[in-house]
Amino acid sequence: MNVLKLMGVAVVAALLFTSCLGEGNNSFSNSGFGVGAVSEVSYKPVLNTAFGALYSPAITVLPDVCYYASFEVDLNSPENANAVTNGYYMATISGLQEVVKGSMDFYSVTDTATLLNGKEMVITNMTSGGYIDKYLFLGVAYNARKDQSNRYRLFWNQSTLEDTVTKEDGISTYSLFLRAERASDGSGSTETSTSDFQAFKIGDVLESVMKKEGNAGADKFNLKINYLSSINEKDSTDLTWKSMRIECATIKPNEKK
Numbered sequence: 702m703n704v705l706k707l708m709g710v711a712v713v714a715a716l717l718f719t720s721c722l723g724e725g726n727n728s729f730s731n732s733g734f735g736v737g738a739v740s741e742v743s744y745k746p747v748l749n750t751a752f753g754a755l756y757s758p759a760i761t762v763l764p765d766v767c768y769y770a771s772f773e774v775d776l777n778s779p780e781n782a783n784a785v786t787n788g789y790y791m792a793t794i795s796g797l798q799e800v801v802k803g804s805m806d807f808y809s810v811t812d813t814a815t816l817l818n819g820k821e822m823v824i825t826n827m828t829s830g831g832y833i834d835k836y837l838f839l840g841v842a843y844n845a846r847k848d849q850s851n852r853y854r855l856f857w858n859q860s861t862l863e864d865t866v867t868k869e870d871g872i873s874t875y876s877l878f879l880r881a882e883r884a885s886d887g888s889g890s891t892e893t894s895t896s897d898f899q900a901f902k903i904g905d906v907l908e909s910v911m912k913k914e915g916n917a918g919a920d921k922f923n924l925k926i927n928y929l930s931s932i933n934e935k936d937s938t939d940l941t942w943k944s945m946r947i948e949c950a951t952i953k954p955n956e957k958k
Contacts, residue, residue, distance in 0.1 A: 730773040734800065734898070736834035737762035742788030748772075749834050755792040767800040767836055767900035800838065803853035803899035807906060811856040811878040813927075814938050820883040822851065824928040825894070827879070827945045835904020839926065841881065842896040849887030855879050855901045855926075862910075873914055873922040874946070880929065908952065915951035922949055 735748040735755070747754040748762050748770065755772055762768060773793045775781065780791035822843055830838030841853065856878040858865070867874050907924075914922045924947045933939035 727776040728774060729776075730771070732769070732771040732796070734830050734833060734838045734900075735762075735768050735770060736836055736900075737764050737766045737768065738834065739764055740788045742786070745789065747789045748794065751831055751833060752790075754789040755794060756787075756789040757792050757794040760794050760797055762797070767802060767838070769796075769798045769800055769898065770794050771796045800898050800900045802836075803839075803855055803901045805901055805903060806854055806856045807859045809856060810858050810861065811880065813878070813942060814940060816932070816937055816940070817880055817882060821929065821932075822881040822883060823931055824879070824881055825930070827926060827928055829945065829947045830898060832904075832907070832949075835902055835908075836900040837903045837907070838898060838900050839879065840896055840898050841879070841928075842894060843881065844892040845883075845895050846887030846892055847889045848885070850884045851881050851897065852884045853879065853881050853897075853899045853901075855903070857903070857906065859906065869923065869925070869946075873919060874925050875910065875922065876925045876927060876944075878927045907949070911949065911952040915953040915956070919951050921951060923947065924949060 729752075731752070733750055733752075735750040738747055738749050738754070739745070740747045740754060740756070743756075745756050746762050746764075747756045748768060749755075750772070752772075752774070755774065757772075771794070774790045776784075776790075778791060784790050822845075824841055824843050826842040828840035830840055832838070837855075839855075843851075845851075857875070862875070865876055867876070910922070925944050926947065927942050927944045929940055930943040931941040
C-alpha cells in the first residue's frame with residue numbers, strides 16, 4: 702500500500718492522529734479518502750487509507766475503486782489486538798461514497814493559449830486530498846448550474862518531462878495541467894459555487910519520479926498543478942492560469958515505497 706508520500710491533507714491528519722495517541726487516546730475517528738483492496742494477509746476486502754488498511758464486515762469495498770468515507774477505530778477492542786498480524790484495523794465505516802476517476806494523459810502537450818472546446822470550464826480553486834495506492838485525489842471548486850456534470854483530464858507529458866522540470870525555491874518542480882469541461886449543462890439559469898473530488902491514477906509515473914529524485918539526493922520535490930482560472934469574454938485565447946503546489950517525498954535507494 703502506497704500512502705503518505707504526498708505531504709498534504711492526509712499526512713497532516715495522520716500526524717495529528719499520532720500525536721493524539723501519544724497522549725493516551727486509544728481510539729480515533731476521521732473522514733478521508735481510500736482505495737479498495739484485498740488484504741494480502743487475510744484476503745478480506747479492506748479500505749486502504751492514510752491511516753492504514755481498515756476493515757468493516759458491514760460494508761463492501763471493491764478492489765481499485767476510490768472512496769470517501771467516515772471511519773472510527775477503537776485500538777483497545779479485542780478485534781484490533783492483532784492488527785499487525787491481520788494486516789488491517791477493524792473499523793466502523795459509514796458514509797461510503799465512490800469517488801469518480803478522472804482521466805490521465807501522459808502523452809499530449811497542452812496548449813495553455815487554446816481552449817480544448819467550447820465546454821471547457823474555469824476552476825475557482827483546488828485542494829489536494831492526498832495520495833493513496835497510486836491515486837492522487839484532487840478537489841476542484843467551480844461555479845455551475847444545478848445537476849451539471851463534468852469531465853476532468855490531468856496532463857503530464859512524459860516526452861518533455863526533463864525539459865519542463867524547473868527549480869522553484871531550490872526544489873525540483875514538475876508542471877501538470879488539469880483541464881475540466883462540462884459533460885452536461887445542468888438546469889436553471891443561476892450558477893452556484895460547488896466542488897468535486899476526483900481520483901487520478903498517477904502512481905507509476907509519480908513513483909518513478911520519486912525514485913529519480915531520491916537517487917539524485919533530493920528529499921522532496923513539487924508537483925505544480927496548473928488550472929484555468931479565467932477566460933477573457935472578448936478573446937477566448939486570453940486565458941489566465943493559476944496553480945497549486947503539492948510537496949512530495951522522494952524514494953531513496955534501497956528504500957521501500
